[in-house]
Amino acid sequence: MERTIRVLVAKPGLDGHDRGAKVIARALRDAGMEVVYTGLRQTPEQIVQAAVQEDVDVIAMSILSGAHNHLFPRVTELLAEKKVDDVLVIGGGVIPEGDYEFLKSKGIAAIFGPGTPTATTVEFIRTHLKR
Amino acid sequence: MSGNEKLKAELARWSAGVEKSLAKHPERRERFVTGSKAPVERLYTPVDLEGRDHLEDIGLPGEYPFTRGVQSTMYRGRFWTMRQYAGFATAEESNKRYKYLLEQGQTGLSVAFDLPTQIGYDSDHPLSAGEVGKVGVAIDSLADMEILFDGIPLDKVSTSMTINAPAAVLLAMYIAVAEKQGVTPDKLNGTIQNDILKEYVARGTYIFPPEPSMRLITDIFAYCSKEVPAWNTISISGYHIREAGSTAVQEVAFTLADGIAYVEAAIKAGLDVDEFAPRLSFFFNAHNDLFEEVAKFRAARRLWAKVMKERFGAKSPKSWMLRFHTQTGGSTLTAQQPDNNVVRVAVQALAAVLGGTQSLHTNSRDEALALPTEESVRIALRTQQIIANESGAAETVDPLAGSYYVESLTNRIEDEAWNYIRKIDSLGGAVKAIEHGFVQQEIQDAAYAYQMDVESGERVVVGLNKFQVKEAAPEGLLRVDPSVGASQAAKLEALRAKRDSARVEAALASLKAASKSDANLMPPIVEAVKAYATLGEICDVLRATFGEYQQKVTI
Amino acid sequence: MGDRGAPDPEGVVDLIRAGDARTIARAITRAESGDPGVEAALRLLHRHTGKAHVVGVTGPPGSGKSTLVDKLVKTYRERGLSVGVVAVDPSSPFTGGAVLGDRIRMQGRALDEGVFIRSLATRGSLGGLSKACAETVRILDAAGYERVIIETVGVGQSEVDIVKLADSVLLVSVPGLGDDIQAIKAGVMEIGDVFVVNKADRDGADRVVREIRAMLETAWVNTGAGGRLIASGGAHHAASPSNTAAGVADEDPHAFLAKLPPVLKTVAETGEGVGALVEAVEAHRAKLVESGLLEERRKANAAAELKAALAARVLARLEAGPAGAELLRLAGELATRERDLYDALETLEGILSASGSPLAGRSGTNPGQAGD
Known part of the structure; x- marks a missing residue:
C-alpha cells in the first residue's frame, strides 16, 4: 500500500533562522510528503512529543546556532526512552563536518550542510525510511 | 531631446544589426537577470533615463534627495567605520577580542550576544541549555557587562549592539557601565539594533507582541533624545530580511516600511519627528550583484528622503538622511571551497562602499561552517582596508553615478519598492502586513525560487553547483567551550547570593508598576540594572505584563 | 510499514484506552491510510466511544x-x-x-x-x-x-x-x-x-x-x-x-x-x-x-457516515468487478456523445441486478475468517 510519508520539520533551540527549515518543508511538500512544521524555539521534549502524536516517519531538524551537539542527541535520547525506534532522524544547518561523526553515533542518520540540494534530502528520506 | 531622437535612430539601426548576428553568435543565455532576478538589457543608454531630472533624482552629495550620499565629501573626509561583529562565549573572551580588534585598527565595536541574551533568558534558564555563548557573548547582568567593556573607554569608542527585544535592558547596562567609568550618557556613541519588526519576519529573536514592543522602542526614542542624544536608537534592518531570502527590492521595501511604522509609532507617542528621526539608522545586506547592490543603496536613500520629507513633513535635513551600516551577505557564503568566500566578500564590500555605506562588516570566509577564527576575521578586515586604501573607490563621491545601467537600476528599485510600500499601506501598515503574514510569504516565495534556481543550475554558485572539487573537511574551526553554560550559571548563583535582594525586589516592583502604566520604561529598567537584577528577571516582569508573541507561520 | 500493534486488536484497544500515545497515533495513521489491518481494532473500539x-x-x-x-x-x-x-x-x-x-x-x-x-x-x-x-x-x-x-x-x-x-x-x-x-x-x-x-x-x-x-x-x-x-x-x-x-x-x-x-x-x-x-x-x-437532541444528532451523523461508507464500498466493489470495465467503456462513450448519462446508468444497473447485490460474495469483512 502506498503510504504518505509524514515528516516533522523542527527548529530546536533558540535560533530564529528558519529559511532553510521552511525551504525544506516546502520541498518535501512538493515531493508529495505531509510536513508538520513546529515553528521556532522547540525543546527536544516538544519535538519528540509532536513526533509521537503525529506518528511521523521522519524528524528533520535545523540548527544554525551551534547548539546541535547538545540538542540533536537529546532528541534521539528521548525517542529511545519512549522506545520509538522506527523514526528516521536527520539534521541540517551550520554544522561543522567534524561533528558529523559524533552526531551519527548519536542516531542522527544524516546531516545536510549548507548548499545541499533539497532533492538530495528528499531522496535520502525516501530510501532510508525505517518503516 | 533632439540628441535622444538621433540616438534612438542609431540604436534601432545598431539593434537590428546585432539581432541579425545573433543567429551566428548567440548570447550566453536567452534572458539575463540580476541577482534578484530583475531583467537586464543588453545595453543601457541615455534613452533609459529619459524624463528624469538630474538635479531632482540624483542631485548633489549631502543634499536632498541624497541619492549620491549623505555627506558632501563622503570618504574623502574619512573612511567608513570598519566594524566587525564579534562576541564570543564569555564577557572575558569578548573583551580580549575587542581589544585585539581595536589594536588592529578597527574603529568601532560591534557586540554579538548569544541567543539566550537576545531572547531575554538568563544562562541558567532551561531553554538556554546548549545555547549559552554559542553565537555571541552571554550577558546575564550588569556584572557581565562590566567585564565586557573593562579597560575600553566608552567615551572614545562607538559601540553597536545587535540586540532587539531586550534592547532597553542592554542599553541600560551600557549606560550604567559608562557611569562607573565616570562617563556621562551624553558622551556615549553607538547603536542598538532595536528593530523588532524584522525579528517577527526574518530573525526570530522576538519576545513580546508587536504593540508593547513598539512601546518599548518609542520609550527608548524618547529617553535617548533627552539623556543619550548621540545614540543611534534603532538600526532598521534589511540585512536579515535579505538573509531570509528576499530580493534586493524586497529588502529595501520591507525595511523602509518597517521604518515608516516606527516613525508613525513615535509620532503617535507624541514625539516630534525632527527630534528622533536624525537618530534613526539603517542596516543593509550586500550581495554579489555589484551593480544592483549599489543601485539598491542609492534607491533606498532617495526613497527614505522622500518619505521623511513628504510623508512625515520632517524639516531637518538630518531627518531626511538614510545613514546605514552594511554587512556582506552571510547566505552567499558557501561551505564548499570556503576560500572563494574571500572573493565574494570583496565584491560585496566594494558594492557597499560604492553605495555609500557609513560602516561595514565584512564576513569571514569560514562562516558557513562555524564562527570565524581570528585569522579569518583578519582577512575580512584587511579586505576593507584594501578597498579603502588601494582600490581608489574611496577617492571620489558616488563614482557610479551617471552610469546608465546603475541609474536605471536605481530608478527601477525605487519604483518597485514604492509599489510594495503602497501595498503594505493598503494592508494597514507594516505591523498589520506582518500579522497577516504578507511580508513573510513574499520573502519565502523568493527564497524558494532562489533555491530552485540553484538546484536547476539556472543560477550558478561557484564551487556549489559548478566547478566543484573534492575537498577534505576544513580544519581549525573555532569551537565554543561547552562549559560556558555552567560557568555562567555559577556566576549567576554567586550574583544572586551577593546582591542586595531587597533593592532588586523594589526595582522590579517599580518596573512592574511602570509596565502597567504609560510611564517611560527606561528609568525603571536602568534602576533595575544598577541593582543587579538579571536580564531574565527584568524580561520576566515585562513578559508577565505584555505576554509573549506567537509566531505567524507561513510556508 | 512496521507492524507494531497490528497482530492483536485487543491489545491495541487496551493500549488506546490506556492512553498510550504511540498506539493512538499509529492507529490514526492506519485508519487514515485505509489500512485494513486496523479494522479489527476499530470494530472493538467502537463500543468504547x-x-x-x-x-x-x-x-x-x-x-x-x-x-x-x-x-x-x-x-x-x-x-x-x-x-x-x-x-x-x-x-x-x-x-x-x-x-x-x-x-x-x-x-x-x-x-x-x-x-x-x-x-x-x-x-x-x-x-x-x-x-x-x-x-x-x-x-x-x-x-x-x-x-x-x-x-x-x-x-x-x-x-x-x-x-x-x-x-x-x-x-x-x-x-x-x-x-x-x-x-x-x-x-x-x-x-x-x-x-x-x-x-x-x-x-x-x-x-x-x-x-x-x-x-x-x-x-x-x-x-x-x-x-x-x-x-x-x-x-x-x-x-x-x-x-x-x-x-x-x-x-x-x-x-x-x-x-x-x-x-x-x-x-x-x-x-x-x-x-x-x-x-x-x-x-x-x-x-x-x-433534550435528547444529542442522540438524534448523532443518529443523523451516523446515518450520513454509514451511507458514505456504504457508497464508497459499493463503488469500490463495483469497480473491481466486471462492471468496472464496463463503467470505463461507458464513460468513454459518454464523452464522445455516443451515449447519454441515463442510458449508461441503466446499462450499469442492469449489470448490477444480474450479479445480485454488489456486496454479495464478500466474505472477508470479518477479520476472524479467511479473506477473499
Whole structure:
C-alpha cells in the first residue's frame, strides 16, 4: 500500500533562522510528503512529543546556532526512552563536518550542510525510511 | 531631446544589426537577470533615463534627495567605520577580542550576544541549555557587562549592539557601565539594533507582541533624545530580511516600511519627528550583484528622503538622511571551497562602499561552517582596508553615478519598492502586513525560487553547483567551550547570593508598576540594572505584563 | 510499514484506552491510510466511544481559528478536562503533499499529557477525509479525551461535512475580511451552534455581531428550519413544520431571541472571551443532552457516515468487478456523445441486478475468517 510519508520539520533551540527549515518543508511538500512544521524555539521534549502524536516517519531538524551537539542527541535520547525506534532522524544547518561523526553515533542518520540540494534530502528520506 | 531622437535612430539601426548576428553568435543565455532576478538589457543608454531630472533624482552629495550620499565629501573626509561583529562565549573572551580588534585598527565595536541574551533568558534558564555563548557573548547582568567593556573607554569608542527585544535592558547596562567609568550618557556613541519588526519576519529573536514592543522602542526614542542624544536608537534592518531570502527590492521595501511604522509609532507617542528621526539608522545586506547592490543603496536613500520629507513633513535635513551600516551577505557564503568566500566578500564590500555605506562588516570566509577564527576575521578586515586604501573607490563621491545601467537600476528599485510600500499601506501598515503574514510569504516565495534556481543550475554558485572539487573537511574551526553554560550559571548563583535582594525586589516592583502604566520604561529598567537584577528577571516582569508573541507561520 | 500493534486488536484497544500515545497515533495513521489491518481494532473500539463531546471549529482563513482552539484547549485544561484536537489542513491537489502548520499555534499546550494534537491532511478525496476524521475522533474518544475539537478551514463543502461530525459547531468569523460575514454565509450558516467573532478588538466587531444576529433571525423566521439552528435554540421547535413567520410573531420576543444560537466576541490572542465561549459550548452540550437532541444528532451523523461508507464500498466493489470495465467503456462513450448519462446508468444497473447485490460474495469483512 502506498503510504504518505509524514515528516516533522523542527527548529530546536533558540535560533530564529528558519529559511532553510521552511525551504525544506516546502520541498518535501512538493515531493508529495505531509510536513508538520513546529515553528521556532522547540525543546527536544516538544519535538519528540509532536513526533509521537503525529506518528511521523521522519524528524528533520535545523540548527544554525551551534547548539546541535547538545540538542540533536537529546532528541534521539528521548525517542529511545519512549522506545520509538522506527523514526528516521536527520539534521541540517551550520554544522561543522567534524561533528558529523559524533552526531551519527548519536542516531542522527544524516546531516545536510549548507548548499545541499533539497532533492538530495528528499531522496535520502525516501530510501532510508525505517518503516 | 533632439540628441535622444538621433540616438534612438542609431540604436534601432545598431539593434537590428546585432539581432541579425545573433543567429551566428548567440548570447550566453536567452534572458539575463540580476541577482534578484530583475531583467537586464543588453545595453543601457541615455534613452533609459529619459524624463528624469538630474538635479531632482540624483542631485548633489549631502543634499536632498541624497541619492549620491549623505555627506558632501563622503570618504574623502574619512573612511567608513570598519566594524566587525564579534562576541564570543564569555564577557572575558569578548573583551580580549575587542581589544585585539581595536589594536588592529578597527574603529568601532560591534557586540554579538548569544541567543539566550537576545531572547531575554538568563544562562541558567532551561531553554538556554546548549545555547549559552554559542553565537555571541552571554550577558546575564550588569556584572557581565562590566567585564565586557573593562579597560575600553566608552567615551572614545562607538559601540553597536545587535540586540532587539531586550534592547532597553542592554542599553541600560551600557549606560550604567559608562557611569562607573565616570562617563556621562551624553558622551556615549553607538547603536542598538532595536528593530523588532524584522525579528517577527526574518530573525526570530522576538519576545513580546508587536504593540508593547513598539512601546518599548518609542520609550527608548524618547529617553535617548533627552539623556543619550548621540545614540543611534534603532538600526532598521534589511540585512536579515535579505538573509531570509528576499530580493534586493524586497529588502529595501520591507525595511523602509518597517521604518515608516516606527516613525508613525513615535509620532503617535507624541514625539516630534525632527527630534528622533536624525537618530534613526539603517542596516543593509550586500550581495554579489555589484551593480544592483549599489543601485539598491542609492534607491533606498532617495526613497527614505522622500518619505521623511513628504510623508512625515520632517524639516531637518538630518531627518531626511538614510545613514546605514552594511554587512556582506552571510547566505552567499558557501561551505564548499570556503576560500572563494574571500572573493565574494570583496565584491560585496566594494558594492557597499560604492553605495555609500557609513560602516561595514565584512564576513569571514569560514562562516558557513562555524564562527570565524581570528585569522579569518583578519582577512575580512584587511579586505576593507584594501578597498579603502588601494582600490581608489574611496577617492571620489558616488563614482557610479551617471552610469546608465546603475541609474536605471536605481530608478527601477525605487519604483518597485514604492509599489510594495503602497501595498503594505493598503494592508494597514507594516505591523498589520506582518500579522497577516504578507511580508513573510513574499520573502519565502523568493527564497524558494532562489533555491530552485540553484538546484536547476539556472543560477550558478561557484564551487556549489559548478566547478566543484573534492575537498577534505576544513580544519581549525573555532569551537565554543561547552562549559560556558555552567560557568555562567555559577556566576549567576554567586550574583544572586551577593546582591542586595531587597533593592532588586523594589526595582522590579517599580518596573512592574511602570509596565502597567504609560510611564517611560527606561528609568525603571536602568534602576533595575544598577541593582543587579538579571536580564531574565527584568524580561520576566515585562513578559508577565505584555505576554509573549506567537509566531505567524507561513510556508 | 512496521507492524507494531497490528497482530492483536485487543491489545491495541487496551493500549488506546490506556492512553498510550504511540498506539493512538499509529492507529490514526492506519485508519487514515485505509489500512485494513486496523479494522479489527476499530470494530472493538467502537463500543468504547461516544463519551467525548465533539466540538467542530471552522471559519475562513485568517480568522484565528488555531489560536482560538489553543485557548479553548487551555480553558478546558484549567477545568480539568482532557482534550484531543484534530487539525485539518488541505493537501496540494498537484503533489498530494501538505504543510500542516496549525500545531504551531498550539505550542502552549506542549508537553501536557492531557492534550493530544493530530494534524490531518485532506488527501484529495472528500469522503476519505470525512472517514479518516471520524475514525480519528473515535480513537481519541476511546482513548479517554473528554473533549475532541475538530479544526478545519471553512471554505468548502468538504469542511462543512467534516465539521458536521461534531456535536457542537463553532463558526468563527472576524472583522475586516472585506465583506465581513460573506465567508460564513453560503450554506454554512445553518450548521453553526455557537457563533464567534474573533479578533473582536478590531474595528467593526460589533457590526459583524449585528450582521450575524440579523441573519440568524432571518433564517429562523423564514425557514423555521435549519434543523441545527433551532435545535441549539430549543428542542420543541425543531421538528415543527408550522414554524412560520406568523407563528413566531405570536411568541414572546425574548423567548424567541433566547432560542437563537449565541453570538460571542473573543480575542483569542489574549484569551479574552474564551471562558464565556467554553460556557456557551458547555451550555449547548447540556441542552443537547437534556433534550435528547444529542442522540438524534448523532443518529443523523451516523446515518450520513454509514451511507458514505456504504457508497464508497459499493463503488469500490463495483469497480473491481466486471462492471468496472464496463463503467470505463461507458464513460468513454459518454464523452464522445455516443451515449447519454441515463442510458449508461441503466446499462450499469442492469449489470448490477444480474450479479445480485454488489456486496454479495464478500466474505472477508470479518477479520476472524479467511479473506477473499
